[in-house]
Amino acid sequence: MDKKIYTTEEIQAIADSIRKQILGIALKTGGCYLAQACSSAEIVASLYTNVMNLGPSEGPGEPIPFPGVPGPDNMDYPKGALYNGAPAPDKDRLFVSCCHYASVIYSALSAVGRLCPEWTEKFNVDGWNMEMIGAEHSPGFENTAGSLGQTISIAAGTAWARKARGDSGRNFVMLGDGELQEGQTWECIQAASYYKLDNLIVVIDANGQQVEGKIEDQMNVEPLVDRFKAFGAECVSVDGHNIEEFEKAFETEHKDKPLVVIGRTKGYTGMKPLEKRWPFLHFVRIGKEDREEFQKIYDEM
Amino acid sequence: MKIETNTHEKNILRLAEEHPELVVLSADLGTSCEVKSFRAKYPDRYFTLGIAEQNMVSWAAGLAREGYRPFIHTFAVFEYRRVLDQVEMSVAYPNLPVVFVGFVPGITTPGGVSHQSINDVAVMRSVPNMAVFDVGDATDIDYILDIAYNYNGPAYIRQLRKDVPRLFPADEPVVFNRARVLSEGDDVVLLSSSICTEEAMRATAVLKERGVSVQHMHVTTLAPFTDPTIVDAIAKAKYGVVTIENHLKTGGLGSATADLMAEHGLGKRLIKVGLDGYAHGASKMYLMEKYGINAMKLVKAVEELTGKELNINNEDLQEVRFVDFLEV
Numbered sequence: 101m102d103k104k105i106y107t108t109e110e111i112q113a114i115a116d117s118i119r120k121q122i123l124g125i126a127l128k129t130g131g132c133y134l135a136q137a138c139s140s141a142e143i144v145a146s147l148y149t150n151v152m153n154l155g156p157s158e159g160p161g162e163p164i165p166f167p168g169v170p171g172p173d174n175m176d177y178p179k180g181a182l183y184n185g186a187p188a189p190d191k192d193r194l195f196v197s198c199c200h201y202a203s204v205i206y207s208a209l210s211a212v213g214r215l216c217p218e219w220t221e222k223f224n225v226d227g228w229n230m231e232m233i234g235a236e237h238s239p240g241f242e243n244t245a246g247s248l249g250q251t252i253s254i255a256a257g258t259a260w261a262r263k264a265r266g267d268s269g270r271n272f273v274m275l276g277d278g279e280l281q282e283g284q285t286w287e288c289i290q291a292a293s294y295y296k297l298d299n300l301i302v303v304i305d306a307n308g309q310q311v312e313g314k315i316e317d318q319m320n321v322e323p324l325v326d327r328f329k330a331f332g333a334e335c336v337s338v339d340g341h342n343i344e345e346f347e348k349a350f351e352t353e354h355k356d357k358p359l360v361v362i363g364r365t366k367g368y369t370g371m372k373p374l375e376k377r378w379p380f381l382h383f384v385r386i387g388k389e390d391r392e393e394f395q396k397i398y399d400e401m
Numbered sequence: 402m403k404i405e406t407n408t409h410e411k412n413i414l415r416l417a418e419e420h421p422e423l424v425v426l427s428a429d430l431g432t433s434c435e436v437k438s439f440r441a442k443y444p445d446r447y448f449t450l451g452i453a454e455q456n457m458v459s460w461a462a463g464l465a466r467e468g469y470r471p472f473i474h475t476f477a478v479f480e481y482r483r484v485l486d487q488v489e490m491s492v493a494y495p496n497l498p499v500v501f502v503g504f505v506p507g508i509t510t511p512g513g514v515s516h517q518s519i520n521d522v523a524v525m526r527s528v529p530n531m532a533v534f535d536v537g538d539a540t541d542i543d544y545i546l547d548i549a550y551n552y553n554g555p556a557y558i559r560q561l562r563k564d565v566p567r568l569f570p571a572d573e574p575v576v577f578n579r580a581r582v583l584s585e586g587d588d589v590v591l592l593s594s595s596i597c598t599e600e601a602m603r604a605t606a607v608l609k610e611r612g613v614s615v616q617h618m619h620v621t622t623l624a625p626f627t628d629p630t631i632v633d634a635i636a637k638a639k640y641g642v643v644t645i646e647n648h649l650k651t652g653g654l655g656s657a658t659a660d661l662m663a664e665h666g667l668g669k670r671l672i673k674v675g676l677d678g679y680a681h682g683a684s685k686m687y688l689m690e691k692y693g694i695n696a697m698k699l700v701k702a703v704e705e706l707t708g709k710e711l712n713i714n715n716e717d718l719q720e721v722r723f724v725d726f727l728e729v
Contacts, residue, residue: 170496171530172553236495243462247490250459254491257463264445265467284487287456294451 106149108343114149114211115141115343119370120401121207125220126386127394132224132232135367135374135381136276137204139307142341143274143363144201144208147303151350152192152272155185157214159239163222163230167237180234180241183214189267193258195242197251198276198305200382202234202241209240249282251275252302256292256358259300267299274303277362278310280321286331292358293332300358301350302333305340307365309379317379328360340365371397403567405539409502409560410435412546413472417443420470420550426461427474428454434474434504435562454479458487458499465497470550476510477503477518477559481525488555489528496530496554500546506535506559507647508689509596513682518559523652525557526624532556533624535647535654537598538568541621544575552577559595559647566599569619578622580631586614589703590638592631594620594654595647596685597674597694603718604696608703611711615703626657632665640706641670645699650675672702 106114122137148154159182167177181187184194196205203223209215219239222228229237235244242258245251255273262269279285292300306324308315315321328335334354338345340363349361367381368374373393374381386394413436417423425436426448440447450457454475461471473480480501481488492499503518510516525533532552536542542561549556569581580592584605593601598619605617616634635642635658642662644655655673662671676692689695696718704711 169529170494172496175496175553242466244490244494247486249455250487250491253456253459253487254463254466256456257460257465258467259463260460261464261467261469284453284455284459287451287453288460291450291453291456291460 103153111142111145111149111343114145114208116370116401117211118145118204118207120398121210121220122203123371123394123398123401125203125223126384127391127398129224131383131385133200133203134371134384135307135309136198136201136305137207138369138371138374139340139365139367140201140204140305141370142343142346143303143305143365144204145211146343146346147194147272147274148208148212150347152194153190153269155188155191157183158186159183159214162216163219163228165227166229170236177237180236180238183209183239189265189269191269193242193269193271194240195251195255195258195271195273196234196240197245197248197273197279199234199241199245201274202232202238205234205240206230215239248279249284252285253288256288256297256300259292259297260295263297263299270299270301272301272303274305277304277306277308277321277324278315280304280324281319289328289331289333289358296356297358298354298356302358302360304360304362305365306362307367309367309381311382314379324362333358333360335360335362337362337364339363341369373397404564405567406564407435407562408539408542408565409562410438412543413439414442416546416550417446422468423470423472424448424464425472425474426450426457428452428457428479430475433476434502436474454484455487458484459491461499462491462495462497465492465499470498470500472500472502474502475504476516477506477521478516480557481518481521485524492555493528493530498553499555500549501555501557502560503558504560504562507595508676508680508692508694509561509647509685511682511684514679517680519676519680520649520652521557521559522623522646522648522654523656526626526652526657530554531624532622534621535559535594535623536561536621537593537595537619539565540567540569540571540573541575543571545621548575548577561596568599568602575621578625578628580618580620580628582616582618582630584609584615584617586616587637588614588639589616589706590634590642591615591617591699592620592642592644592654592658593617593646594623597645597647600689600694600696601645601699604699607713607717608700608711611713613703613707613711620654623654623657626661631658632661632667635662635667635669636665638669641672643672643674643699643702643706645674645694647694648675650677670706672705674698674702
């Protein structure tokens with residue numbers, strides 16, 4: 101079956117649906133990682149449509165009870181990566197490092213038909229697999245990423261193994277920009293460059309915010325493009341809300357080098373009332389006083 | 402006592418030949434961990450990842466996810482302290498078969514506190530899914546890689562390098578989660594691991610001459626620690642139990658034994674011989690003497706348990722010792 105090519109409008113519609121769905125969760129529960137949905141909606145929507153080459157989902161399609169902690173007697177539980185399709189030599193893989201974005205990933209899976217729309221009913225519900233911060237068993241997740249900086253290395257190890265095997269599929273890893281403060285990120289880029297892992301594609305939602313505020317006020321990570329290039333990767337920086345520009349970034353020539361695509365974004369895109377709270381948007385709470393304003397946005401979406 | 406040299410090197414080459422998916426990773430210490438010839442023979446299966454252990458551990462997890470069998474080689478201390486989060490989240494939680502081969506464990510290095518893994522057993526034993534092994538002689542080294550390879554999950558090995566005595570018959574394999582009985586008796590149970598077993602053998606020989614009946618068992622598997630033969634031996638011990646380890650007294654063999662005794666309701670005395678705190682840089686023999694991880698300390702412990710004066714002096718305990726480690 102040929103891969104479906106989505107129009108920009110279709111991708112934008114998916115991005116919009118992600119924002120709406122996550123806002124719906126925020127309204128229902130009083131708060132969630134809403135700004136991450138607003139900053140990454142176009143990035144994630146593009147990845148799950150035209151950018152990545154994934155096989156059909158092999159996941160259960162709907163939330164399941166937490167399948168247990170992995171261990172010698174529990175290795176065959178349904179893996180979160182199954183929702184991205186069965187592993188195959190020509191297929192791409194996605195490693196989500198910024199696992200606070202779990203709801204965004206679930207929402208994107210749902211928007212492209214890999215997860216039922218009712219997933220929101222089991223999101224962050226005790227005893228279910230749709231956890232707020234994803235792990236091995238969470239839909240769309242390859243690994244347990246909550247401790248930042250590690251997933252890029254896991255993806256690189258995987259990329260090396262797949263390259264050695266002759267797989268043509270690429271290995272995407274999605275990061276936030278705050279995570280670039282972790283030393284391991286740079287240990288990995290130097291190693292991935294050294295091993296010429298041109299099948300490793302790093303995607304960054306550079307929303308410029310972290311828990312305590314603006315990234316540049318906590319610990320500067322710029323100039324990112326220069327830094328990645330200095331460590332041996334190819335790197336491009338684009339508007340992460342511009343779907344066409346973002347998609348095109350993946351066509352960048354990166355022979356023998358990992359490719360880093362930085363999507364510059366804002367955590368309040370499509371959610372005007374958040375702008376005045378920026379950069380304190382790590383976890384957005386919607387109190388009584390804001391409810392009406394956000395409800396109105398939701399209803400108009 | 403026969404001294405064997407570079408036993409790990411021979412075994413990793415053998416295992417690599419048997420298992421083409423076995424790969425070795427190192428952070429600039431491969432030549433200090435007996436994999437120089439592995440690198441020469443299998444350059445495509447040897448990862449030099451620079452002096453960057455955190456990336457190395459997570460990278461190994463990625464390889465393991467794709468069916469490779471990574472054997473990480475560096476000093477023991479760099480495989481648990483600096484990288485504990487990577488060990489836990491990248492490897493142990495998903496129960497990936499990554500083998501951490503940790504060299505110069507405890508005070509077998511003169512490299513000082515930064516190089517001495519004195520609480521690695523305590524830390525690694527507390528990591529779910531992780532098997533922990535501590536080798537004490539060349540026969541242990543001969544069998545431990547296969548045991549770790551066949552374990553269904555991650556494994557940590559405190560490995561000895563270069564000149565190591567062969568204390569046990571080469572044709573008597575190490576058995577997973579089973580202690581090796583070196584002497585039978587029912588006055589006192591003596592459990593030893595790592596380089597301390599040689600000390601314990603020396604002590605046991607003299608103690609027997611003085612009429613103390615010692616059940617001496619060498620422990621190679623520290624996690625899991627559920628060996629029923631140890632429980633049975635302790636149940637029979639008239640006076641109590643002594644443990645000796647190349648490790649802090651907290652969280653290692655001694656603590657594991659205490660847990661086991663309590664769980665089985667074996668209300669007896671336990672004397673733990675091991676380190677009380679950080680050590681410093683000096684030769685192994687000097688440090689064993691200075692911190693009392695030696696045969697004489699065991700004799701004192703047995704005297705305390707039995708309440709008997711045994712009149713054993715250092716000359717009584719002298720025996721052929723193997724070559725000291727002098728290189729970092």
